[in-house]
Amino acid sequence: MGYKMTKKKSVLIVVLLVLLVLVISFTGCTKLQASPQEEQPPNQQENTDTADEATEEEGTEEKENQEEVDENENTGEKTPVESSNNVIGSKVYISIDKLNVRAEGNGQSKVIGSLVKGKEVQVIEEVTREEATWYKIEFNNSEYNNEGWIFSQHTVSDINDLFSSPKLFDNKEMNDYFTSPTLFDDNTVVAYYGHPNSKIMGIVGRHPKEELISLVQKTSEKYDAINGDKSVIPAIYLVYGTVQPKGEIGIMNFDLVMSYIEEAYNNGVLIYLDHQMGKNAPTDALKELLPFLKYPNVHLALDPEWRTDKPMKEVGHLTGGEINEVQKIMSEYMISNGIQGKRQFVFHQFVDKMIHDIEAVSSNYDPVLPVHNTSGWGSPEGKIATHTRNSKATNIPYKGFKLWYFYSNEPGVHFDNPLMTPEEVLNLDPKPGLIIYQ
Known part of the structure; x- marks a missing residue:
């Protein structure tokens, strides 16, 4: 009995020793697996090089520059990066909401402007230092020889x-529809106008985009029922660049623009992007819009009324030569980038002085289709008189016509009284190919 107890104790001790060894081994393995994570340094703050907010106090720029340098110097061990010439001469796109443009290729250099997300720029030089790669780009600033520098980290080549669904625009059937060479011969376009963030600027701002598309489709159906052999295509007309005091321009957020382009594409709806120019040259305003032509349902517009540094105090203008130059740039961009289909270029007019030398405007910048749109609010008689006057410019045969929905009786909110019916609009001479509701 005593022997058996001793033997049992011995066995028990051995078992306990084995268990102890296993526990120690397991603990050691666990610790070894965890140690690389424990030794990893904390995440570095990303160098954004973004533009200052307008509300920041004077002197913030110097503080921002210093903070940016500090970030560059605290990114850990500096490893030289070889510069590649592949990017030189190519185009890149800004990937953050606002990116500073600097006088030289470093974070201490003076900020000479900024670029918004989606802006297309051409790289003319690349400088890679230990802490960052900078691109020298073409930038509209005469003081610095129309050049500037941007931090390459916040650009993409495509x-x-x-945006999140890059294959969205790969639908061949939809692309063939949007880029048909006879699209505007076979169809009348009915568009809803405005800015998503403004109810006063037009119907676009009074409804969510899904509801807006449903509404413009219903309006298009009314026209389609009385449009004879032609069909009707619905469209959304967005004011991409909105004039501000002193002719400054507020640019619509890139992601917001793309959300409309994507939703419209999925529903067979066209998109027009309009730039009011302000104090900017027409060609510079157009270049802000050109990258969006890569989407098959997008068309472009400039509004001469707001081409001024005194908005609401004077009516701006375009010249025939400027309209031709814009068409030329647009045509060359489409051809060089392999953009398919005809694309409309719309410009508005409600008084003669808005277009100087209109007889000089050419309609021969294929594949661009210029659209001479009758704008202005008021009575049917006044609007018809304006359209009749615009019709004398037979060198621009494709005409448009804008109508204004009632929204409010508040001062400064305009509308047509009464609103012309679809039958009355289609009976205009010449019959408009583009019909816009604001």
Whole structure:
């Protein structure tokens, strides 16, 4: 009995020793697996090089520059990066909401402007230092020889990388529809106008985009029922660049623009992007819009009324030569980038002085289709008189016509009284190919 107890104790001790060894081994393995994570340094703050907010106090720029340098110097061990010439001469796209443009290729240099997300720029030089790579780009600033520098980290080489569904626009059937060479011969366009963030600027701002598309489709159906052999295509007309005091321009957020382009594409709806120019040259305003032509349902517009540094105090204008130059740039961009289909270029007029030398405007910048749109609010008689006057410019045969919905009786809110019916609009001479409701 005593022997058996001793033997049992011995066995028990051995078992306990084995268990102890296993526990120690397991603990050691666990600790070894965890140690690389424990030794990893904390995440570094990303160098954004973004533009200052307008509300920041004077002197913030110097503080921002110093903070940016500090970030560059605290990114850990500096490893030289070889510069590649592949990017020189190519186009890149800004990938953050606002990116500073600097006088030189470093974070201490003076900020000479900024670029918004989606902006297309051409790289003319690349400088890679230990802490960062900078691109020298073409930038509209005469003081610095129309050049500037941007931090390359906040650019992409393909604009499709800026949104979540890059294959969305790969629908062949939809693309063939939007880029048909006879699209505007076979169809009348009915568009809803405005800015998503403004109810006063037009109907676009009074409804969510899904509801807006449903509404414009219903209006298009009314026209389609009385449009003879032609069909009707619905469209959304967005004011992409909105004039501000002193002719400054507020640019619509890139992601907001793309959300409308995508939703419209999925529903067979066209998109027009309009730039009011302000104090900017027409060609510079157009270049803000050109990258969006890569989407098959997008068309462009400029509004001469707001081409001024005194908005609401004077009516701006375009010249025939400027309209031709814009068409030329648009045509060359489409051809060089392999953009398919005809694309409309719309400009508005409600008084003669808005277009100087209109007889000089050419309609021969294929594949661009210029659209001479009758704008202005008021009575049917006044609007018809304006359209009749615009019709004398037979060198621009494709005409448009704008109508204004009632929204409010508040001062400064305009509308047509009464609103012309679809039958009355289609009976205009010449019959408009583009009909816009604001």
